[in-house]
Amino acid sequence: MAKLLYNTLGAAQLILEPEGELHDFATLPSPEAARGKVIVLAKRPKALVTGCKVRNDDFDDENHTYQPSSHTNDTSVVSLEDDDDATVGTTIVGFNSQGPIKAKDPHAPVPSPAEIVATAQLEAAQARSDAQYAQEKAEALDKLADQKETETSILTAKAGMTATEVKRRAAAAAGRSFDKGAYDADDRPEGKVLKEEGIEMHEILPGVVQGGRDQYARTAQEAMEAGNRVAVCFTRYNQAEATLFEASQNFERARGREQALAQEAQKAAAEARSHREFADSARVRVEQVRELQRNALENTSSAGNVVVTAMTEAKISEKRAADAEARAERAKEAAARDQQRADEETRKEESLENEVTELHAQCSEASEAAKAVRERVEKAATMLDRVNEQIHLIESSSQYRKEVAEGVKGGASVRHGGSFVAKHSSKLEEREICRDLIREASEENATAEARRNRIYAALEDKNHLWNEQREVVAQARRVADRSTHAAEELAEHAEEEREAAMLRYTARQRAEATAENRDSHTQSLQTQLEEAERASTEAANIAVQSRKLATRLLADGEKAKDLDHFVRTMKEAEGARNKAKIEYDAAKLEKDRCNDRMMEEKRRLDTNAEVFTRAQRAAADAVDRIQYEHLYQQEAIVAYNEALMLRSQAEDAARRSKANMAKADEKARAAQSASEYKRLTDRVVELPTNLARLSMLHRLKFQNWEKSLSLSAAHVHSFAQHVLFKMLNDDSLEQCKNIKAFTQNHLCRVFPSWNVLPSKMFTNYDPIFAWSMGCQLVPMNFHSADERLFVADGRFRTNGSCGYVLKPSNLAENNTNSVESEEWSLEVLCGSNIPIKKPKGTPNLFVKVSLFAGSTMKDKSAFYKTSIQHNNANPVWEGNNFVFAVDNPSLAIIVFSVWDQNPNGLEDFIAAAAFPASSLREGYRSVSLFDVHHSRSGPFAFASLLVKALKS
Secondary structure (H helix, E strand, O other): OHHHHHHHHHOOOOEOOOOOOHHHOOOOOOOOOOOOOEOEEEOOOOOOOOOOEEEOOOOOOOOOOOOOOOOOOOOOOHHHHOOOOOOOOOOEEEEEOOEEEEOOOOOOOOOOHHHHHHHHHHHHHHHHHHHHHHHHHHHHHHHHHHHHHHHHHHHHHHHOOOHHHHHHHHHHHHOOOOOHHHOOOOOOOHHHHHHHHHHHHHHHHHHHHHHHHHHHHHHHHHHHHHHHHHHHHHHHHHHHHHHHHHHHHHHHHHHHHHHHHHHHHHHHHHHHHHHHHHHHHHHHHHHHHHHHHHHHHHHHHHHHHHHHHHHHHHHHHHHHHHHHHHHHHHHHHHHHHHHHHHHHHHHHHHHHHHHHHHHHHHHHHHHHHHHHHHHHHHHHHHHHHHHHHHHHHHHHOHHHHHHHHHHHHHOOOHHHOOHHHHHHHHHHHHHHHHHHHHHHHHHHHHHHHHHHHHHHHHHHHHHHHHHHHHHHHHHHHHHHHHHHHHHHHHHHHHHHHHHHHHHHHHHHHHHHHHHHHHHHHHHHHHHHHHHHHHHHHHHHHHHHHHHHHHHHHHHHHHHHOOOHHHHHHHHHHHHHHHHHHHHHHHHHHHHHHHHHHHHHHHHHHHHHHHHHHHHHHHHHHHHHHHHHHHHHHHHHHHHHHHHHHHHHHHHHHHHHHHHHHHHHHHHHHHHHHHHHHHHHHHOEEEOOHHHHHHEEEEEOOOOOHHHHOOOOOOEEEEEEHHHHHHHHHHOHHHHHHHHHHHHOOOEEEEEOOOOOOHHHOOOOOOHHHHHHOOOOEOOOOOOOOOHHHHHHHHHOOOHHHOOOOOOOHHHHHOOHHHOOOEEEEEEEEEEEOOOOOOOOOOOEEEEEEEEEOOOOOOOOOEEEEOOOEEOOOOOEOOOOEEEEEEOOOOOOEEEEEEEEEOOOOOEEEEEEEEEEHHHOOOEEEEEEOEOOOOOOOHHHOOOEEEEEEEEO
């Protein structure tokens, strides 16, 4: 790949090659230095030496997760994480919770990474099993202790004792000491309190219940009276409302009659003006017809002279056309003879061409056969080289030499020695087979080459004859073409002469027709003059009558303008309606208060009756409860002692379970470290030196900001979209500061997440927030034509839409004081040439204006929507003034989108446009619209919006 890159781009000096080691880059190349160059982003070693190795650990499918690192000195796999291109250590024999375990004896056998992982996973599984058993035992004991404590609480409640009293008696029965200060004097037996309270309530509650019944009856009567008052007020309110409605109808009818009379007066005045204008135009028409009649008499006399001249010219043109046609026919016969000879020579050429094509196919077939034989030779040679290399490896191994020595020492044949000796013999036989294959393929190659040379010589001879015949055909074609061209020119000349003769004949006919038309035209003008004089007289009479009608209607309209009587009647009815509404609201409020008091008294009555009933039952139950108190007391003391014993056992088991869980966690961390060690070991590969020389930027997996900020400018980080958002959510202020500091001197790439929900897999994320963090490479899903893709398209509307814009100065220098907020007012006035998708019906067009500010992690900072206009492709919106504030104009993007609302409420996208807020200018601005594919072709070539922009 490095060779291909260099041959394609490097030879033309189109690759920007690094000029130092990886740690030498303090800053990135300037845009001027990188102009017109290709920058290679790959893996780079720290030192450019032959056989250098790197670790491939920066893949997009692994960068979709975020695991924050608390410190850079992570000892779990320190030998691999600290050096990005470190080779695999050969002295690690295992892992524990503190990190790798290295062999004390450097000459001792070292297990492979797979063996280390298997051992660590086996120990982790055993530790998990022990921890699970201890946890299950602790949970069982804890459950038994809970059950016994629940039983103790139940027996304590049944015995009428407090928990403190049970503890004191249990301690006395078991011979334990008891803290008397822990006893609460207010912790009395519950049964005795209920007994005394039940007797007192039994004596008081009958009178309370009877008083509640009387109070409830009174409040019910008041609520009924309030309801009657509400009904009366509601009837009055409806009557007043009907009176107001009738007065409003009378006023509207009077106003409608006044407007109708005004419209009829205006219409009559317009008709009077129209009739007067028609009368004036009729008088002008009379004068025009008289003038036309005088001109017609003058033109009739000259028509006869024109007819005589046209007849003479027509006879001369007819004779010239006949001579030209005869010459064209003779030239056509000569061209046919030359064309026939050229066709015969062409058939000879085609025959030779077919023979050349057949020989060329045979030559290609022979070349393919020779190529196949050469490939077999090369394949056999490759197999021979691989077998020789394997034989060399076997012979250079210590095991082979050991087996050969043992076979010679024991007197056995080397061929029948150990496994390495047998493998060596097998490879020798395989080498002989490869040599035989090479000899056979070489002989076939010589035969194929000889056949190809014979066919090629015959092809050259036949090709020479074909070329000579092509020259003969070309000469015959040139002669035929000249003859054909001469014949065509003569035919064209004859046709022109014939057309001239026809034109002069047509001119003669027209002159005769003109003379006849002028006679009839003179007679027609006389008739038109008489008709125009009659129409002028009638139009003058109609104009006088229309003016009288307009004057009468105008007087009637002035009389109908007096609407004061209807206005006074309507105001009086409205005052009566408002007064009735106030009385109705007051009566309704009083009714609600009475109903609330009635329901409150009802709740009190029900509560007192229920308490009275419970008190009667409690008094009867107290006697039976006292009899069982003594028995429950003894059972409660025994259960309490058993609960103490089970709780102690459960606590011991929990401590052992906790220790086993800690041990299992340590083993799990060790297994995880071993798995990571194997994964990183498998990814260490040798990097071609040519590719390392062409790579300018180095991809590196993110670990923590402390390490990233210390890297040289050639390092590049990649983050999935949701990883970046989650990282900034964990510690927003600190993380924003770190990533902005990193992107000032490094490149940072953000790519769409692939492990999101299926409903969001093909949607785009908001690129504004990634840009606001200084990220330079923010790709989008172009198969999703959504609003966020228009935001990305709008970012590059500046700088000639070349696809490259400079980062804002506040992000390049981390100077937040240079950012000045702006406040804008936008008014969408109208649209022009907007394509309509509906084949039928009236479109319902409206415009959405969205602001993507990038100051927060929210998608949109502001969103506005115009009113719906039922219009055609040139809609007009009025009164849609949108005011918004932009904290950072250099980052914010404004999106205008046009939509069509269906009768079922769905919205169809029509067109949109996006551009940076920093590009806004005050005044009336035309916003060019783009279709869903970001194109202005076809029906979208002239689509636009007219917007009025004002800066506060």
